[in-house]
Amino acid sequence: MVNVAHILKLAKAKKLTIGAVESLTGGLLLATLTSVSGASKVIKGGLVTYTREEKEKLLHISHVKIAKYGVISEQVAFDMAKMGRYRLNVDICVALTGNAGPKVMEEKPRGLYYLAIATPHEVQVIEVIAAGTRTQIRRACVTRALEELENTLLKQVA
Known part of the structure; x- marks a missing residue:
């Protein structure tokens, strides 16, 4: 089980800020991150871009890119994290x-999702297929995102 307090402590020790851009999780990741007292010291905010239109409007992801690859794609996840980092003015953005x-x-199966993490130096995208009900899939997404966020924080130089 991922320890959210540990993630926040790591970010605070390294003086890093965190943001999130969510689609299929609808804010569940940010709700989980902010469930711990003191989260406001590192969590700056987030965006829920549940529809294609919101991805285009709030994150400036091109309509052409979405039409070509779909919203469920490595390319869109990459842009969500990259633009989210910029729009939220954070050191690390999880999308x-x-x-x-x-x-x-x-034409993409239930359970397929893309997790992207943007740092000042790179954007990493991971493709995952989760099984279960809608609720189980969304929770699995959040758990994996927290694990990857923790790994990313451990690699960052203070």
Whole structure:
């Protein structure tokens, strides 16, 4: 189990700020990160870009890119994290986009999601397929995002 307090402590010790841009999790990641007292010292905010239109409007992701790859794609996850980092003015931005189900979307299976983490030096994107109900998939996304965020923080120089 991921320890959110430990993640926040790592970020605070390294003087790093965190933000999130979420689609399929609808704010669940940010709610989890802010559930611990003192989160405001490192968490600056987040965006829920649940629809294609919001990804275009709030993150300036091109309509052409979305039409070509779909919102459930490595390319869009990359842009969500990169632009989220810029828009939220944070050191690290975690982005999640995918299909929690129950149906196939954009010809992509239920449970497929992309997790992207943008730092000042790189953007890493991970493709994951989770199993279970819609709720289980969304929770699995958040757990994996927290694990990857912790790993990213451990690699950052203070």
